[in-house]
Amino acid sequence: MTLHWVPATERADLLADPVAHAVAGMEGVEVAEIDPDLADTAAFCERYGVRLDESANCVVVAAKRGGETRYAACMVLATMRVDVNGVVRRHLDARKASFAPMDDAVELTGMEYGGITPLGLPDDWPILVDAHLAEHPRVVIGSGVRRSKLAVSGATLTGLKRAEVIPLAN
Template sequence: MTLHWVPAAERPDLLAAPVARAVREVEGAEVAEIDPELADTAAFCERYGVRLDESANCVVVAARRGGETRHAACLVLATMRADVNGVVRRRLEARKASFAPMAEAVELTGMEYGGITPVGLPEHWLVLVDAHVAEHPRVVIGSGVRGSKLRVPGAALAALKTADVLSLAIQDEPKPI
């Protein structure tokens, strides 16, 4: 199945509301409609012929210290995983960091689970972008909804207002597709 990429600003109907508001500031962002049942990375890549190392996952992290919880997003290639208990926790100066529960991530972002993306997150959230993503010519990420994907230059993700580029990924074990 082939993806039909168009400039993201031309198809706000394919984006979650916060993403549609923010995407105009992301240079080179394109969007393609997909089957929402195939939004999960492995299924999407297999069906649409996108390599896992061309796709990135965005996870919401809850960092806790002294009774305070702060949220951030981590963006890593699909072949890797975020070092939440090491690099991420230290960067967020937290005693404990973990993936935010699904319902909490959905409520706080205004995006659908399986489509959460760094574009359009709350303005005070830090977006931790792995260096592999920042160096990528074009990476496929969520669009805020399960029915589409964004394709964005890594440099544009590194240029997001609250982005911090660092080596936060651990190479994942290869997964059968």
């Protein structure tokens, strides 16, 4: 199956509301409609012929310290795993860090599970971008919904408000 990429601003119907607002003034963000049953990275890559090292995942992390929970998004290539308990925990100065519960991630982002993306996240969330991803010319990420994907450059991700480039993978 072939992906038909168009500027994301032309197909806001394929984006979660917070994502549509975020991309409204952005250049170089494209969207393609997909089968929502194939939104998970491995199934998507296999069906649409996208390599895992051309696809990236957004992981929502809940960091806790002193009774306070803060959230962050971590972006890594699909070939890598986020070091939540080491690198991310230390970077966020948390006593404990873990993947955010699915219901919390969905409610706080206004996006569908399996489609969460750094574009359109709450303004106070850090966006931690793995150094390997930051240099990528074009990568496929979520669109906020399971029925489409976005294509962006690593530079687009590192240019987001509150984005920080660090080595995230273990």
